[in-house]
Amino acid sequence: MKKSSLILASAGALLLMAGVYLAFFVAPDTVVRIDDRELVQFSQKIFYFHVPVAETSFVFLVLGGLFGAMFLGTRKRSYEQMSYAAVEVGFIFVLLVMITGVLWTRAAWNVWWEWEPRLTTFLVLTLMYSGYFVLRSSVQEESAKARFGAIFSIIAAVNVPLTFVAGRLDSLKPVHPKVFTLQGASMEGPMLAAFLVSMFGMLLFATSLYIMRLDLLRAREDIEYLKEELEVG
Template sequence: MVWKIFLFIILAFVSIAGISFPIVENPQAWYQFPLIPGLEENAKIIFFHVPTAWLTVIGFLMSTVFSIKYLRKRNLDDDAKSYAAAQLGLMFCILATVTGAVWAKFAWGSYWSWDPRQTSIFALLLIYGAWFALRSSIESEDKRATLSAVYSIIAFVTVPFFVFIMPRIMDGLHPGSADDKFSPSGGPVVNFQMNSSMLLIFFLSLIGFTILYYWMWRLGYKSLLYKEKLNKKLIRG
């Protein structure tokens, strides 16, 4: 119970601070954010957009980890865990795509411009979609668990290409692309120009969203288990 209150406080603080703290040229007070050239007020999306993209990958990672566990132990509970993680991952993937597209409308002028990052989030959406399509096409439980576990592992090894390699070798508009003149190394935007208060809120937001993800994942997993039990009860009469 304590951690739920803790989570509430973190997320409330992040939402208020992320939206209302002013962006100024030379930050003096602790609640002022520095001005990042090329981003300006648009920079504030980092507190909400980046965590969703992060959770997309985390959801994928968890789904793959439980897939590997399933292939080792053949325990259907692991398959349910993997399924719950992927469901949440898909939800956050859609959120990241939509928030990114809305942000791009204001920062770049159009909702979609096939920037490498947009391509990669789109590819993640496709992977999730394909994964759920594969699951729905197989009736036998064990077979479905095995094949979707295998596919999730194969898909997972392509994720580094989308998330880490493509945005760094292709030119793009997203902060941190290969030709970003504000970060010559082509690294993430976090490495530069964020002051300590911005970093603090950014990491608090990441932590808060991750805990939220964990909570939702546990609820999803439990509801899957109850569904299973109810099904068995109904069949047995």
């Protein structure tokens, strides 16, 4: 493992473990009152990991789009590799959001799936970025693959906020009663600290993944280059 990614990965992992400790042993439990009974909402603990995962995925998908735009602007191959690596890492985190989201929906609302704006957005995201990989594998020529990949990564990144806003638009859909809100008011002191530590750890860990992926892409390119040298040689 390269030094930079090793340091980032271990720092990220340490922070994530600290996040687990803070979430379970320091942050206060959320309590809801239902019919005069006080219930500890244990499922709320999922929040401390689920939301950092979601935000990390956003960061990397947006980065993928930005690098894609930079590739189109400069035609430098390295930007295209950065875009691809960022989208792939972002996609891993999108998948994680789906897994954890489904589990949370089950724990909080007693159903496996709910057509709720955030979950819907991520389902669309999953499908859209699956399309990104299908598109890349469906183009043979390397330069066209890079071009179309970069273009679609931009379109997809633009579409993310639009999907989210549209999800809240629909007046026809039944509204599920909100069991708890995630608004800032309920997040103070130890809760916020636990959340921020997890958030930061997740970002560091994801960055290390991104560096590894980028190394792999670059090494592959070197191999192609050497192979050509041998053939021409």
